[in-house]
Amino acid sequence: MYMREIFCLPLIKGGYAMKTWVVTICICFLAFGCGGAKAVKTAQQEKTKKVIYNAKNEMQSYYTYEYNIYEKERKMHYAPSGKLLSYFTYDYGKDGKRLKKSEFDVSNKLVSYTTYEYDATGKRIKKSEYNPENQMESYFVFEYDSNGKRVKRNKYTPDGKLSKYVMYEYNPRGKVAKKTDYDSNGTITSYTVNDYDGMGKKEKKSVFTPGGVLEEYTVYYY
Incomplete structure (x- = not known):
């Protein structure tokens, strides 16, 4: 865990009320930092759960996430009954960029893995998926606009x-509001709409057919 080093100096010598005021200042500095310093995510700060439902509001499965200082440390995939189906682990470079994601079954056997590549500015440019025999199954190439999106x-x-x-x-x-999927001929196969709360955290992801019929949705819990 990364923590800020906090120095709390008494402003005025005084009684109980003044000591309480100093303690309050210390708590505020611990919670929010000094001079607009950016908070660092810790493993104990963030745990997330996402639940996937079909159009009939029936739970299909759910995932839980445990976070490290970079992003995700471990992802668990469960059946609606709570039975573990698989889990994922992540490897990162010194700069915090994700380099590899590995999926394992309940017996700890490798199911698949994914590697990631970045350009000189840190943008992800390629993702490659492999089976346990190290054979590539597919790969993705990412494109960005002039603003880096x-x-x-x-x-x-x-x-x-x-x-x-x-x-x-x-x-x-600046959050992804919609993703539209196309086949190789340019025909829409589905689209996804994301909803966010006032803090910018994703609340819901809904997947629709090209005609606008809901297929499934995912709800996020923090």
Whole structure:
């Protein structure tokens, strides 16, 4: 865990009331930091759960996430009954960028793994998926606009044939508001709409058919 070093100096010598005031100042500095310093995410700060439902509001499965100082440390996938189906682990570089994601079954056997590549500015440019035998199953190439926002994700077969792609749209706060999936011919196959709370955290993700019929949705808990 990363913690700030806090110094709490008494402002005025005094009785109980003044000591209480100094303690209050210390708590505020501990909670919010000094001079606008950015808080660092810790493993004990963040735990998230997402639950997936079909259009009939029936739970399909759910995931729980445990976070480290970079992003995700471990992801668990459960059946509605609470039975563990699989789990994921993550590896990171010294700069905090995710380098690898590995999926394991309940017997700790490797199911698949994904590797990530970045450009000189730190933007993710490629994601490659492999089976346990180290054979590539598919890979993704990401495209960005002049402002550095991701606008497109292309999925390819191992031999380099485009199989599908996704286009991204953003809300005024810079969050992904909509993702539209296309096949290799440019025909829409589905689209996803994201809803956020007032703090910018994702609350809900809804997947629709091209005609606007709800297929499934995911609810996030923090």
